[in-house]
Amino acid sequence: MASVATPSGPAGIAGLWDRLSIRTKRVVWAWAFLAVPIVFYAGIRFYPTFQAFWLSLTDWDLLRPAAFIGLENYRRLFADPVFWQVFRNTFAYLILGTPISLVLAFVIAFYLDRVRFMHGLIRALYFLPFLTTAAAMAWVWRWFYQPVPIGVINGLLSAVGIAQQPFLRSVDQALPAIMVTAIWAGLGFQIIIFMAGLRAIPLTYYEAARIDGLGEWAILRKITLPLLKPTTVFLVVFSSIGFLRIFDQVYNMTTNDPGGPLNSTKPLVLMIYQTAFSSYDMGYAAAQTVVLFTILLIVSLIQLWLLRNRT
Amino acid sequence: MLTKIKCAGLAVGISILALGQAQAVEIEYWQYVFDTRVKAMDQLIEKFEVANPDITVKHVTFPYADYQTRVVAAKVAGQGPDVVQLFYGWLDNFVAGGLIQPLDPSVFPPEEIERDFFPIVSAMKRDGHYYGLPTAVRSLALFYNKQLFQEAGLDPDSPPQTLDELVEAAKATTKYDASGNITSEGITVEMGGQDHHWWREVLIRQFGGKPYSEDGRQVAYNDAAGLAAISFHSGLQTEHKVGQAGFMDEGQAAFRAGLAAMTIDGTFRLGAFSSNPFEWGVAELPANADGVRSNYSSYFANAIGATAEGEELEAAQKFLAYISSPEAMQIWLDVVGELPARKEVALTEDNLANPIYGPFLKGLEYAHTTRFVDEAAQRQVVIDMENRILLEGQDPAESLAQAAREEQAILDRFYGK
Numbered sequence: 001m002a003s004v005a006t007p008s009g010p011a012g013i014a015g016l017w018d019r020l021s022i023r024t025k026r027v028v029w030a031w032a033f034l035a036v037p038i039v040f041y042a043g044i045r046f047y048p049t050f051q052a053f054w055l056s057l058t059d060w061d062l063l064r065p066a067a068f069i070g071l072e073n074y075r076r077l078f079a080d081p082v083f084w085q086v087f088r089n090t091f092a093y094l095i096l097g098t099p100i101s102l103v104l105a106f107v108i109a110f111y112l113d114r115v116r117f118m119h120g121l122i123r124a125l126y127f128l129p130f131l132t133t134a135a136a137m138a139w140v141w142r143w144f145y146q147p148v149p150i151g152v153i154n155g156l157l158s159a160v161g162i163a164q165q166p167f168l169r170s171v172d173q174a175l176p177a178i179m180v181t182a183i184w185a186g187l188g189f190q191i192i193i194f195m196a197g198l199r200a201i202p203l204t205y206y207e208a209a210r211i212d213g214l215g216e217w218a219i220l221r222k223i224t225l226p227l228l229k230p231t232t233v234f235l236v237v238f239s240s241i242g243f244l245r246i247f248d249q250v251y252n253m254t255t256n257d258p259g260g261p262l263n264s265t266k267p268l269v270l271m272i273y274q275t276a277f278s279s280y281d282m283g284y285a286a287a288q289t290v291v292l293f294t295i296l297l298i299v300s301l302i303q304l305w306l307l308r309n310r311t
Numbered sequence: 312m313l314t315k316i317k318c319a320g321l322a323v324g325i326s327i328l329a330l331g332q333a334q335a336v337e338i339e340y341w342q343y344v345f346d347t348r349v350k351a352m353d354q355l356i357e358k359f360e361v362a363n364p365d366i367t368v369k370h371v372t373f374p375y376a377d378y379q380t381r382v383v384a385a386k387v388a389g390q391g392p393d394v395v396q397l398f399y400g401w402l403d404n405f406v407a408g409g410l411i412q413p414l415d416p417s418v419f420p421p422e423e424i425e426r427d428f429f430p431i432v433s434a435m436k437r438d439g440h441y442y443g444l445p446t447a448v449r450s451l452a453l454f455y456n457k458q459l460f461q462e463a464g465l466d467p468d469s470p471p472q473t474l475d476e477l478v479e480a481a482k483a484t485t486k487y488d489a490s491g492n493i494t495s496e497g498i499t500v501e502m503g504g505q506d507h508h509w510w511r512e513v514l515i516r517q518f519g520g521k522p523y524s525e526d527g528r529q530v531a532y533n534d535a536a537g538l539a540a541i542s543f544h545s546g547l548q549t550e551h552k553v554g555q556a557g558f559m560d561e562g563q564a565a566f567r568a569g570l571a572a573m574t575i576d577g578t579f580r581l582g583a584f585s586s587n588p589f590e591w592g593v594a595e596l597p598a599n600a601d602g603v604r605s606n607y608s609s610y611f612a613n614a615i616g617a618t619a620e621g622e623e624l625e626a627a628q629k630f631l632a633y634i635s636s637p638e639a640m641q642i643w644l645d646v647v648g649e650l651p652a653r654k655e656v657a658l659t660e661d662n663l664a665n666p667i668y669g670p671f672l673k674g675l676e677y678a679h680t681t682r683f684v685d686e687a688a689q690r691q692v693v694i695d696m697e698n699r700i701l702l703e704g705q706d707p708a709e710s711l712a713q714a715a716r717e718e719q720a721i722l723d724r725f726y727g728k
Contacts, residue, residue: 054479063408256503261698278687
């Protein structure tokens with residue numbers, strides 16, 4: 001590559017180089033630089049990805065040599081009730097988490113946009129959780145959710161005479177309890193993006209609408225939301241992938257019984273982690289990874305298609 | 312680069328000097344990072360090298376979470392350790408992966424091993440061959456808070472000796488608030504901690520059963536004894552209300568905070584509990600009504616890497632013999648606080664009279680060791696079994712049967728390979 005670009009190279013190549021137009025030379029140069037990250041990326045991302053597809057067809061356990069077992073891992077996976085539980089959990093995080101967090105973020109951004117008083121401070125307060133390490137935050141929340149005498153929330157409930165709640169020690173409450181913290185953690189980022197989107201809508205549209213006598217609700221529906229579509233698409237995809245890959249919060253809030261109680265909070269990524277690095281069942285874990293990859297791919301494609309089609 | 316050349320030069324020089332004399336051998340010793348264990352091993356290596364000037368030992372450590380992966384990766388790369396530490400429960404995997412070699416019976420005679428070590432060393436034996444020897448072992452005991460005992464009007468110097476006494480003491484020491492919530496536990500209830508060992512190797516046996524078949528391949532607890540054992544344990548929360556799973560997040564945290572009168576834990580917790588701001592004591596795990604006691608013991612053993620051969624193998628054998636010698640065990644006890652694996656070193660009058668080590672050592676004499684094939688997954692089975700009873704109100708017998716099926720599936724998958 002370098003010799004192609006060097007004018008003082010052998011006459012043949014130099015002659016060839018001189019004959020190229022400036023435009024072509026630019027393209028060659030651009031590709032020369034782009035090749036480095038592409039090769040790097042292919043090496044550390046794509047190659048292992050394809051390797052994972054292959055591993056998912058073997059019984060590799062780190063220690064013994066991998067043997068090809070066909071689709072046995074997938075058969076085992078689809079017959080495993082824990083997998084279906086985990087599958088439901090993962091989609092619960094996605095289907096509840098994404099809309100709730102986006103609606104909340106939009107409402108907050110919409111009103112925050114109009115607030116002048118202490119605007120910067122409020123925005124910073126919302127953004128702060130996004131900057132905090134997920135693990136540290138999860139541990140703080142974990143202590144909030146404890147039973148009396150140390151749990152802050154249960155302490156308050158008891159003080160006003162309400163029975164204490166099990167939160168993380170309940171098969172029904174644990175997943176929502178964890179999801180709340182995940183939504184809270186991502187809110188700041190979504191608010192900032194929404195506000196940037198809102199600011200990008202030209203004020204003249206609003207002025208024209210007001211002169212025409214449109215109400216606030218109509219303005220929101222006819223102008224703000226449609227013009228905010230690119231922002232929304234980005235956030236929906238981004239946040240969906242985030243919820244599908246949720247791990248830190250769950251793992252850190254349930255380390256004594258990861259993904260528990262009774263697998264009620266376990267997302268797919270945590271199942272993969274346990275299968276691979278606790279049971280050393282690499283082939284089975286690879287099969288789970290392939291399933292996650294497929295889900296991520298399908299969900300992203302559906303979202304892009306849905307949100308693009310309506311324009 | 313320059314230093315590398317210098318080093319190389321130095322090495323050449325030294326090897327020329329060493330020609331004619333005995334060639335110096337370097338062997339590698341691997342263990343995971345744990346401050347006191349690393350310190351103790353450094354001391355042992357120092358003493359070993361003084362006694363064996365022709366051998367140098369390179370001490371290599373890895374974080375616990377990466378440890379197994381590193382050992383495997385090194386084997387694949389052909390650069391395995393000469394002496395390696397492993398948890399007894401990993402043995403089958405290490406043997407199957409060809410990571411370690413059996414001990415030479417002429418250097419480590421099996422009858423001597425069986426005579427000198429606690430019987431739990433048999434967990435390192437496969438098909439008549441020993442694959443490793445422990446320096447130190449761990450066992451369980453009942454920790455109790457003397458202050459809370461005193462406040463409840465109990466004698467702080469006579470901890471419960473039987474399961475019935477345990478329940479009585481727990482009832483006396485549990486504190487509740489006006490709504491009936493526990494504010495201080497009588498005894499911690501936590502299958503995710505050491506309680507699953509207590510249930511598996513102690514309670515089941517005390518209720519007349521056994522957890523597994525002789526060869527460890529069949530689950531044997533799905534019977535009346537297993538049911539009585541899990542009913543007793545979950546009953547601490549549901550029937551006697553003297554403990555609550557998840558209280559203070561973890562049992563050991565509750566005990567350290569002075570909010571649990573009793574907890575069952577291992578020797579490895581002694582360090583963390585040493586700074587407790589109250590007086591506490593250690594007692595043997597309670598016996599059943601007939602006086603039957605049991606305990607669970609575990610250990611890390613040292614084994615010889617599969618790649619060691621020739622003079623490296625000889626050096627590795629010498630080193631392994633030294634780190635499982637009485638002298639090494641005493642150093643390990645003093646520095647790490649783990650119990651010696653040889654009976655003669657452990658069961659001295661001094662040690663047995665020690666109010667802290669004594670109960671743990673007595674436990675070793677009748678301790679059992681579970682042959683885990685995937686400890687985390689098997690622990691999870693027991694955690695889930697109790698959670699189904701506590702959180703979903705499932706019938707204990709059904710929950711027990713389900714746990715037995717799940718654990719049998721784990722065993723079958725492992726032994727079926």
